[in-house]
Amino acid sequence: MNGRGPVGPPRSGPVRSPATRRAGGDPLIRLFHVSKSYGPGSVALRDLSVEVRKGELVFLSGPSGAGKTTLMKLLFAAERPTEGQILVLGRNVARLGERRIPALRRRIGVVFQDFKLIQTRSIEENVALALQVLGRPPREVRSKAFAMLRRVGLQHRRHELPAALSGGEQQRVALARALVNEPAILLADEPTGNLDAELTIEIMDLVAAAAARGTTVLVATHDQALIRRYARRTLRLAGGRLLEDIPGGSI
Amino acid sequence: MIASFHQIVYFVRTAVGGLRASPLPTLVSIATIALAVVPLGGLLIITGNMGALLHRHGESRQVTAFLDADLTPDAESALARRAAELDDVTRVELVTREAALERFRERLGGGALLDALEENPLPASIEVTLASGAARGAAAEAAAAALRALPGVEEVAGGEAWVEGYARALALVRSAGLALGAILAVATLLIVANTVRLAVYARRDELEILALVGASRTFLRVPYLIEGAIQGTLGGMLGVGLLYALFQIAVPQLGDALDLFLGWSQPEFLSSARSALLVASGAGFGLLGATLAVARTRVS
Structure with a gap:
């Protein structure tokens, strides 16, 4: 259990696992004593300090209510922390003004368990959205969306609506949309929660490939088999606390 | 943005x-x-x-003097000449009773109703055009009063009231x-x-x-x-x-x-x-x- 063990709330700063220290990149995500409460008696995160470096693939594990989704939401500024500071890509998300949130999100790809695809738009249009908000020329939008769909193996179905696709295929579209803009960070909240074992591996291979290309990836999952299979750094949460920061090699 | x-x-x-x-x-x-x-x-x-x-x-500089019905055509012409001599008057046109009836008939677009009349009810009139600048205010009032003072003029209409x-x-x-x-x-x-x-x-x-x-x-x-x-x-x-x-x-x-x-x-x-x-x-x-x-x- 080298480098593994309970993690207390060190007031001095974020926790770095040995694996993190070995990673060569700069820390892209840093949390300092972050707490999030939705009201009295409803604390989602308690005094969380952690650091994730460029190019890391990190699993967030824990049972329902552990705080995985809340942590994800804090990172892309869908929620604000009650206490503490969060640095993402050098920006203090805790203090980020409303008008600056879109610029942050353009550098973060997000994937959800329920895919969050626009059902009235084609597969290609869904993927293209991430480029259209940047005002890219239509030719560039089409060519990048096509290339991304080819990477996830769905270029031949680009004109179809999401409802015509299976769950695994829809998640591949969501992943394509999240990655088409070449984001620095990919957040995936239970991306394989609705998929069978075979499709889970298919999606996770795509996620791991993104990390291999230099994207920092956080995957929230309660699937222990998945964590064991990929054997990457894992932050184990329970009751809103960080219980363990397990380096990849130890799993 | x-x-x-x-x-x-x-x-x-x-x-x-x-x-x-x-x-x-x-x-x-x-x-x-x-x-x-x-x-x-x-x-x-x-x-x-x-x-x-x-x-x-407002642009129109016209005042109309309606004449007594029993004036002879000569008397009407004489009145028109006297009106032309008044201050600020640039033009005078005498509209006889027959001409007035003809105008009315044209405006109505037909004369079925008028044909039923036994007698022409319209008076003769003198249409007086005032010099520009005298069409409104005191000058117009003075011109109207001078016209009204002429014997044989029954009524003067400058349109002010309506x-x-x-x-x-x-x-x-x-x-x-x-x-x-x-x-x-x-x-x-x-x-x-x-x-x-x-x-x-x-x-x-x-x-x-x-x-x-x-x-x-x-x-x-x-x-x-x-x-x-x-x-x-x-x-x-x-x-x-x-x-x-x-x-x-x-x-x-x-x-x-x-x-x-x-x-x-x-x-x-x-x-x-x-x-x-x-x-x-x-x-x-x-x-x-x-x-x-x-x-x-x-x-x-």
Whole structure:
């Protein structure tokens, strides 16, 4: 259990696992004593300090209510922390003004368990959205969306609506949309929660490939088999606390 | 955020797609704006024509002296010569009783009614044109008084009394128009705002997804503002079209009544500029209603 063990709330700063220290990149995500409460008696995160470096693939594990989704939401500024500071890509998300949130999100790809695809738009249009908000020329939008769909193996179905696709295929579209803009960070909240074992591996291979290309990836999952299979750094949460920061090699 | 050309194209396409996705609320909104534009435009037509009549009268420098019925033609000519010698008079025309009857017959467009008369009821008159500058105020009053003092002149009409009353009526119609316009504007704004708000709620998931991929507030809202402006423009155009159709139907029907009201001048429809202003007002209502609707929309 080298480098593994309970993690207390060190007031001095974020926790770095040995694996993190070995990673060569700069820390892209840093949390300092972050707490999030939705009201009295409803604390989602308690005094969380952690650091994730460029190019890391990190699993967030824990049972329902552990705080995985809340942590994800804090990172892309869908929620604000009650206490503490969060640095993402050098920006203090805790203090980020409303008008600056879109610029942050353009550098973060997000994937959800329920895919969050626009059902009235084609597969290609869904993927293209991430480029259209940047005002890219239509030719560039089409060519990048096509290339991304080819990477996830769905270029031949680009004109179809999401409802015509299976769950695994829809998640591949969501992943394509999240990655088409070449984001620095990919957040995936239970991306394989609705998929069978075979499709889970298919999606996770795509996620791991993104990390291999230099994207920092956080995957929230309660699937222990998945964590064991990929054997990457894992932050184990329970009751809103960080219980363990397990380096990849130890799993 | 300054939108690129590609984004503007995207905004317009999204707005048109949004309108087509919810045809019924869109049609209700367009019809509401059209129905607000019709009475407003109607008032503009009425006040415009009444104003034009007042303007014509103000420009006219004519005073008419009606003569006693028992004057001989020679006496009438002598009176006309004396009128021509008065101050500020530049031109005098004697209108005999026969000429007056002929004019009246022409204005009525036929003489069936007049043919039934046993005797010509119209008096002879002298139409006096005053020098410019003397047509209004004290100079006009003095010219009218001098004419009235001539023996054989029964009555002098410069139109001052009716002009004043007519002007008051016009002011009243304009005030009523403003009040009606304000009420219609508020009602229209509320309906457009509700239509756009419904569209926002119907596409809430879509907005949330757009926000997730980094769409700015402007990017999220502009399509709805364009939707409102399109609805307003179409409503304005439909309203002006309806108004024109009503005008074409109503004017021949009202015929003689309008002749009397507008002083035997052909009523005119709105000018192109005023029609464009009405359409622009519709667009403005639509845009403002949409702005109200999206102002409170919050997407996380």
